Amino acid sequence: MEYDNIELSDDEEEITAQTVLRTLQNAWQNERLAPEILPHQNEMVECMLGQIQHMERNINKLPKTDLRASIHKMELNRIKFIICNYLKTRLDKIEKYCISILNDEKQRLESGTNYLTPSEYKYAQEYLINMESHLKEAALDHVPGNMQSFDLNKLVIYPNLQAHVFLKANETVTGIILEDLGGDQDEEIDLEENSQHILQYKPIADLLKSGKVQLM
Amino acid sequence: MDPYEIEFIGENRIVNIIPNFSHDKIFLICGEFGPFRAGLPMNVPLWLGVMLKQKQKCRIVAPDWMDIEVLENIKEEEKKSRFFTKMPNEHYMVEAKLILGTAAEDKPRASEIKTIIKDIWDIRMSKLRTSMDALMKTGGSYGRLDHLTMMEINSVKPLLPQAMDELHRIKMNARKTMPVQSSLNSAVSQPGSSQSIL
Known part of the structure; x- marks a missing residue:
């Protein structure tokens, strides 16, 4: 079960799975500890997820009692933990700082330096829409018309x-x-x-x- | 971060084990390890060492620094020095806990070693508390903390950074409400006074 070096779709540079893992681990640690959301590492995540799938297919071919199978499984579980925790930390920040992140991100998108992945961006937009309609349905629609005005800018939370x-x-x-x-x-x-x-x-x-x- | 997460990070460190089985090289994502030869020492990540140990497939060779004499010296140095001394290992607490926890029988006098390591930890933590106190009293917003390990740093979270955040907030408010009378404040935080807590 040897792997070839993985080639990133973005550039020609070849990097090893080991480097991808180290990058992800640092990204996870930084994301956990930074107050604001950091630029995404989507290529690294995708790359590692591909690697995990490939490994899992190979593990399934091994007999269940094979020592290698349990070692590889353990390693994959460790890597999955990092990836899950990393992505969840980002989603937590997106939910918490939703409005301010979306505002910043709109500017960053224009200059092509976006921090969110396309799916995170979509998630943030939908989260905001849902929050807005929830607030309207749960409260605003039931108060007198002259009190129904709603200013999103008052809800902004900044990191x-x-x-x-x-x-x-x-x-x-x-x-x-x-x-x-x-x-x-x-x-x-x-x-x-x-x-x-x-x-x-x-x-x-x-x-x-x-x-x-x-x-x- | 939670202590278990620091432990998780520390588990990536390489340790020496002596397997009691033979096997070809194994190609993990974090690198290749092996070949495993029964009775011959080899390196693996700590998590793998612990796992093999739990399956009774290896002995863990405790690192050189996990030795009573070496540790006594470190303890003396730590006592003498005003600053934090460099630990033999960035994750000494994690390694000690895992190796002495799972493989205590592989290491003679394991419980004495545990006690010394705990002593060193205690000395360092008390130094850290004193430094934090000094840092807060001088109103510092910056400190240098070389040689502190991740677990030690984590143990003063969220207290220290949050106390510094609060101090910062108070200063900001003070500046807003009395922009002229800032001389009172500046007495505590002269430029250059932000104390190094080393």
Whole structure:
């Protein structure tokens, strides 16, 4: 049961299943720990799901008592846990920050830097429509006409980008500006490779998206 | 994250086992392992080692640092140092728990080793609490925490980040309500005063 390297549909670059797994695991960890939704890793997820299917077909050919079968099954279950948890974490964020994510995403779609996969985007839109009609049916339709006006903008929940997060620097990054609220002089810090810090999410959000730092 | 998730991540670390069966190389998604030769040491991910151990198909070779003498030294260093010392392993607690939990009979004096590791953990946690206290008192919004392991960091969540979030919120409100009188505040958070909690 040896695999060939997997070729991504997007580019010519060949990557191994091992790299895909590592990328997914990091994406999962970051998604769990970041306050906002991060750019999707759909190619990686699809790629790994394909790999899992392929493996499962092979496992089924093995006799049930074969030791290899139980080892492979265990590994696949571990990977499925990561993928499920990763996708569920994203859906939780989509539901919670639905309106703000949709607003941001509309702008990002124009510039082609979308964070959501097409199906996540569809889910977000439908979630919003359902929420709106639910609120109308459950309450607004039963109150006097002059009180039925409904302003979605009042329901917007934003992720707290000022939240403090723990991170590890994957490479050295210099000149991160930390806003100093009390005084008027901002502080500048450097993140050395492999150093660990606790700081606000906002100044490092872009570094996280470019893979220079990792949340922990 | 929940502790079991940190454990899950730690389970990907490589450990040395001695299988009692022979088998060809096995090609997993996370890499290839083997061939398995009865009696010959080899490397596998910790989760696989634990699984084989539970099926009584191997002995787990405890890592070099899981040794009373080495650990006593680490404990002394940790006591002496003001800062956190570098642990032999990023997931020392997870490895200790799983290896000594499932394969205690493979390691002589396992319970003494457990006690020392717990001591080291306690020393580090008390240091961490002191540092957190100092950090909050100086109104810091930034701290450096080299050499803390994921499990240790996780144990101060959500307390530390949320306390810092609250402090930030209070400062924001203070700035909004009294923009001129900020001198009171700046006394606690001079530039550069954000304390490193190392």
